[in-house]
Amino acid sequence: xxxxxxxxxxxxxxxxxxxxxxxxxxxxxxxxxxxxxxxxxxxxxxxxxxxxxxxxxxxxxxxxxxxxxxxxxxxxxxxxxxxxxxxxxxxxxxxxxxxxxxxxxxxxxxxxxxxxxxxxxxxxxxxxxxxxxxxxxxxxxxxxxxxxxxxxxxxxxxxxxxxxxxxxxxxxxxxxxxxxxxxxxxxxxxxxxxxxxxxxxxxxxxxxxxxxxxxxxxxxxxxxxxxxxxxxxxxxxxxxxxxxxxxxxxxxxxxxxxxxxxxxxxxxxxxxxxxxxxxxxxxxxxxxxxxxxxxxxxxxxxxxxxxxxxxxxxxxxxxxxxxxxxxxxxxxxxxxxxxxxxxxxxxxxxxxxxxxxxxxxxxxxxxxx
Numbered sequence: 001x002x003x004x005x006x007x008x009x010x011x012x013x014x015x016x017x018x019x020x021x022x023x024x025x026x027x028x029x030x031x032x033x034x035x036x037x038x039x040x041x042x043x044x045x046x047x048x049x050x051x052x053x054x055x056x057x058x059x060x061x062x063x064x065x066x067x068x069x070x071x072x073x074x075x076x077x078x079x080x081x082x083x084x085x086x087x088x089x090x091x092x093x094x095x096x097x098x099x100x101x102x103x104x105x106x107x108x109x110x111x112x113x114x115x116x117x118x119x120x121x122x123x124x125x126x127x128x129x130x131x132x133x134x135x136x137x138x139x140x141x142x143x144x145x146x147x148x149x150x151x152x153x154x155x156x157x158x159x160x161x162x163x164x165x166x167x168x169x170x171x172x173x174x175x176x177x178x179x180x181x182x183x184x185x186x187x188x189x190x191x192x193x194x195x196x197x198x199x200x201x202x203x204x205x206x207x208x209x210x211x212x213x214x215x216x217x218x219x220x221x222x223x224x225x226x227x228x229x230x231x232x233x234x235x236x237x238x239x240x241x242x243x244x245x246x247x248x249x250x251x252x253x254x255x256x257x258x259x260x261x262x263x264x265x266x267x268x269x270x271x272x273x274x275x276x277x278x279x280x281x282x283x284x285x286x287x288x289x290x291x292x293x294x295x296x297x298x299x300x301x302x303x304x305x306x307x308x309x310x311x312x313x314x315x316x317x318x319x320x321x322x323x324x325x326x327x328x329x330x331x332x333x334x335x336x337x338x339x340x341x342x343x344x345x346x347x348x349x350x351x352x353x354x355x356x357x358x359x360x361x362x363x364x365x366x367x368x369x
Contacts, residue, residue: 013068019022026052027071029119030359031283033111037103038096040112041068043075044123045091048360048367051121053312054078055128055148056112060099067097073257073279074128078308081301083356084333086326087312094200109135113142121145126159126311129196129256133158147311156318164200166306166330167276168208170298171250173334174272178296182331185209189272190248192239193255194221197276197307201254207234213310215253216243243268253277253300260297265289274298287349298334299352305330 017023026047042350044052052303054075061067071093079091083174116125116139126148127136127320139155149155171189176182187213189200195216202225205212213234216222222235236242243251243264251270253259257279265286273280273295278301283286290297306327313323341351 006143013065013072015266016069016072022141023072025075027214028068028072028120029115030068031112031115033108033115036105036108037098038108038111038112039064039067039098040094040096041071041094042094042115042119042123043068043071044074045072045093045120046079046123046360047085047090048363049083049087049091050254050360051098051145052078052090053082053087053123053124053126053308054093054148055126055311056096056131056135057128058096058098058100058104058130058135061095062292065314067095069114070257071095077278077301078117079360080353080356081305081308082312083359084302084352085305085309086329087308089124089308093128094123094125096130101303104130104140108141108170109138113139113146116145117143124315126308129358142160143284149314149315151318153187154318155316156221156310156314158196158319160196160200161306162278162305162310162323162327165324166205166309167197167252167254167274167303168204169306169328169331170303171205171252171272171274173331174250174274174296174298176335177338178272183208187211187249188245188247189250189252190215190242190245191252191254192216192242192259193253193277194276195255198252198254198305199225201232201252201276208269208345213245214240215239239264240267243270245269250274253280256292258282260286260290261283262286262289265293265295268293270295272296272298274303275300276304276367278304287347291347296338297348299337299349302334302337302352303330330347 027044029042074093083088124145136148150218173180190213250272252275254276260280261282310323337352341348
């Protein structure tokens with residue numbers, strides 16, 4: 001039997017961390033508590049604008065290396081998201097490795113909270129895929145640096161509400177840019193993933209008069225929407241079928257990342273991509289492929305910032321109306337990015353990156369004075 005060396009296991013992760021543009025992280029912490037089965041990664045990308053804020057993803061990864069790489073990518077995205085959301089917060093993210101339906105326990109979440117607390121406020125956590133408000137209530141018993149808690153425990157509650165609202169504002173801005181009218185009335189919108197965020201997004205779309213097509217690997221998530229809106233929503237079997245639906249105006253990836261790859265971009269019938277999923281671009285260059293096909297891409301970390309705006313407000317005493325007003329500005333931010341992209345002759349994703357990087361650079365420069 002062959003022996004796998006430490007170098008072989010970690011070279012891919014270390015290469016990303018130290019030798020690529022996707023790296024440059026300030027700190028990456030591996031956390032383990034064998035008694036509860038906890039294996040977690042906390043990645044802090046940047047604290048240039050303030051403490052690193054980002055959710056905790058609980059997911060059964062194919063490998064530990066994949067989990068670390070996901071934490072690196074997600075935390076970097078949070079730096080950009082928080083910068084463009086106008087927050088005085090840096091970017092971080094955590095992943096807990098394992099199937100939450102099997103592994104999650106009160107003891108594990110408490111152990112995770114102790115690791116968050118050990119970072120002394122450099123990282124502030126919240127909910128993400130596989131974690132919920134009730135989980136953050138447990139984590140918060142061991143750390144003061146947990147947001148997304150229940151209102152009963154002094155928190156803001158479900159951040160999916162304003163995440164969906166922000167994505168809807170991004171769609172309105174996309175419609176304004178493409179069709180000259182900030183409404184989805186009469187537009188055919190495909191939503192891939194109708195769980196925590198997607199089902200709220202469907203409500204906004206129907207209320208605005210859109211024609212909605214959905215899919216989700218969880219049959220119960222699809223059925224919940226079909227039962228609530230009989231005859232108003234169409235479901236297809238999977239994402240592969242969804243991206244090929246004829247006459248699509250907007251495609252909204254609202255599940256896990258990497259939704260936009262070489263195959264999906266080539267097959268897309270939609271004129272706009274605007275969704276809630278993080279890290280939608282599978283690899284560098286996809287944003288250009290979209291632009292070459294005439295597909296407008298609303299950068300994911302811009303339009304899905306409503307949730308982080310909500311949980312960030314919890315740090316100062318939560319006020320929903322204040323958060324919603326701030327999340328509504330995603331409409332203006334998205335339009336400004338489209339205008340910058342047009343002026344600079346670059347894809348919107350590149351324009352968004354430039355604006356976010358400038359804000360972080362200005363903060364670092366001010367700190368150095």
